[in-house]
Amino acid sequence: MSVTTGVLTADAAPRRVAGPAPRVERVAALAADATEAERAVILEEFWADAARRGTPLIEALDGDPDHRAVTFLWRGHRATRQVLLLAEGIADRTDLAASRLSPLPGTDIWHLTYRLRADHRGSYRMAADISPGEPPVSAELLQRRLLSLSAHAAPDPLNGRRMPGRWPDRDTSVLELPQAPALPRAERRAGVPRGSVERHRLPAGVLGAERDVWVYLPPGGGRAAELPVLVLNDGDMWLGRLAFQDTLDALVADGAVPPLAVLAPDAVDRDTRGRELGAHDSHVRFLADELLPWAAGRWRLTADPARTLVAGQGLGGLASLYAGFLRPERFGKVLAQSAPLSRLGVGTSRPVTVRLDVGLCEEEILDHHRDLYEVLRSHGCPVTLNEYNGGHDWACWRACLTEGLVGLLGH
Structure with a gap:
């Protein structure tokens, strides 16, 4: 039983920095004393350098080795009214005005700098408002306009590190x-034997509708022995868009985990996911009494709960915890990431092994995870709490899921 946090102990709360970061400030100083032609050259050189280095700009902070100044950039033009940053774990969706970039007078540079701890990871999108008229003065009207603008957010054009998005189907940039x-x-990885990913359709059952399930089988199909099982919620994201099978192949090839089967139900759409995932008996019955028996009839899979792991993120994490607590004879191990634990109304003295992952930037649920860790620990449940420096974010969950599989299923 243990609790783990990031290697750094310094403050992880994102803080907006007033004024431009050093590199932007240097450009401002050069442009201030330049002719129009000279200013155009200075700006072209700045943007060419930003494209070479990639954005956001990351700079050291004097006397503060545990943090960095992180500057998000946007190249505006005459029609640009405002630029919005939507960054998981940084931006506050209830106050979007606080996440707008500032124009650098006399230039086409829009900038926004945060002080972030040096182990931060996250995803973000940006959106430029080019609608006619100035932004509303009223805070309420401005928030509405920015909410509308957020629907058009897209990846940072100067950041080549991207991750597939979901609902809407647009990529996000990764920091x-x-x-x-x-x-x-x-x-x-080149040369690593590849497993297979198949998509199957289960007949209608307790959920009242047919359900697609993504199935990963290790190289060779694992025919020599009964395979341990990972039941992974949100299969359309993990095996459909994020190609997590590449990570699984590498884990198996490295011997970090044994060859395993992954059963990953499709979340269908946002409404279906919100309705079915969470602490619902029907979803647990689907996983335990329909999905597992269906798969066991087709492949050689273990029935040992100690070798059966259920995992998920957000509502999927809550569903995983509920499955472990309700049916420990089927699911002996649980990996729950960023679960809305205030909705978990179930006893906790269950013989399951639990790993909890939560972001330090997830203020609404961070303390709930710490409380559940203590409750499970007090009941003698093998439990680990991992606190990462980030938000409610697929970019963070991927790293933690990989680490969690090794810890829970590894040799």
């Missing part, structure tokens, strides 16, 4: 500071 946990198995 990783120098001390963020490494992702050594995130990409497909």
